[in-house]
Amino acid sequence: xxxxxxxxxxxxxxxxxxxxxxxxxxxxxxxxxxxxxxxxxxxxxxxxxxxxxxxxxxxxxxxxxxxxxxxxxxxxxxxxxxxxxxxxxxxxxxxxxxxxxxxxxxxxxxxxxxxxxxxxxxxxxxxxxxxxxxxxxxxxxxxxxxxxxxxxxxxx
Ligand SMILES: C[C@@]1(CC(=O)O)C2=NC(=C\c3[nH]c(c(CCC(=O)O)c3CC(=O)O)Cc3[nH]c(c(CC(=O)O)c3CCC(=O)O)/C=C3\N/C(=C\2)[C@@H](CCC(=O)O)[C@]3(C)CC(=O)O)/[C@H]1CCC(=O)O
Ligand SMILES: NC(=O)c1ccc[n+]([C@@H]2O[C@H](COP(=O)([O-])OP(=O)(O)OC[C@H]3O[C@@H](n4cnc5c(N)ncnc54)[C@H](O)[C@@H]3O)[C@@H](O)[C@H]2O)c1
Numbered sequence: 001x002x003x004x005x006x007x008x009x010x011x012x013x014x015x016x017x018x019x020x021x022x023x024x025x026x027x028x029x030x031x032x033x034x035x036x037x038x039x040x041x042x043x044x045x046x047x048x049x050x051x052x053x054x055x056x057x058x059x060x061x062x063x064x065x066x067x068x069x070x071x072x073x074x075x076x077x078x079x080x081x082x083x084x085x086x087x088x089x090x091x092x093x094x095x096x097x098x099x100x101x102x103x104x105x106x107x108x109x110x111x112x113x114x115x116x117x118x119x120x121x122x123x124x125x126x127x128x129x130x131x132x133x134x135x136x137x138x139x140x141x142x143x144x145x146x147x148x149x150x151x152x153x154x155x156x
Contacts, residue, residue: 014076117142
């Protein structure tokens with residue numbers, strides 16, 4: 001796979017739609033909430049952290065499964081993160097048709113962009129990507145960098 005270019009986007013006022021609210025979607029929602037409050041989550045069942053964020057008014061949540069041809073035309077970015085590869089593929093197809101940026105967590109070939117490991121501390125934002133072929137490498141470096149960022153990282 002081609003090496004990916006890190007792009008630091010202002011997504012604070014962009015509409016982002018996430019399908020799924022399980023382990024993977026919740027991890028990604030938590031990351032995104034550090035950058036935007038314009039997030040809508042669709043899933044029949046939502047994890048505790050997603051429900052909590054919803055009750056706190058930090059995101060919108062609809063307890064609905066993905067329905068064909070329902071993705072908002074004005075969505076800037078969509079994450080297909082359900083536990084059904086078929087549903088994720090259908091979301092991918094619809095986004096391609098509507099020219100919406102899409103990430104499919106179950107198929108790295110169907111990602112306009114890959115979701116990075118992220119470490120944030122104030123204005124410092126570090127995104128990690130290992131190309132998609134070694135998820136453990138991405139996780140190892142994300143864990144390492146997060147530790148560094150939260151220690152006194154300014155000492156040399
Ligand atoms: C960085 C991070 C961000 C995040 O997810 O938040 C991330 N994956 C993380 C962890 C992780 N991923 C997987 C496991 C279980 C591994 C195991 O058990 O062996 C673990 C470990 C865990 O979860 O602990 C499995 C997996 N991952 C992908 C597929 C599908 C495929 O490869 O086709 C499958 C098989 C699913 C299945 O079996 O169906 C695909 C992608 N995962 C990506 C990102 C994208 C770029 C990756 C890169 O940089 O190289 C990419 C390519 C596309 C995308 O989704 O954007 C996060 C680490 C940071 C953190 O932990 O915070
Ligand atoms: N990219 C990654 O880093 C990574 C890592 C591990 C697994 N995965 C992939 O992620 C998928 C999801 O894993 P998980 O652990 O989050 O699953 P999970 O079982 O914790 O959550 C699944 C979620 O999908 C929702 N859902 C199911 N059908 C839906 C539909 N039709 N419309 C909307 N939402 C729907 C459920 O309500 C639930 O919220 C796995 O199947 C695997 O393919 C990706």
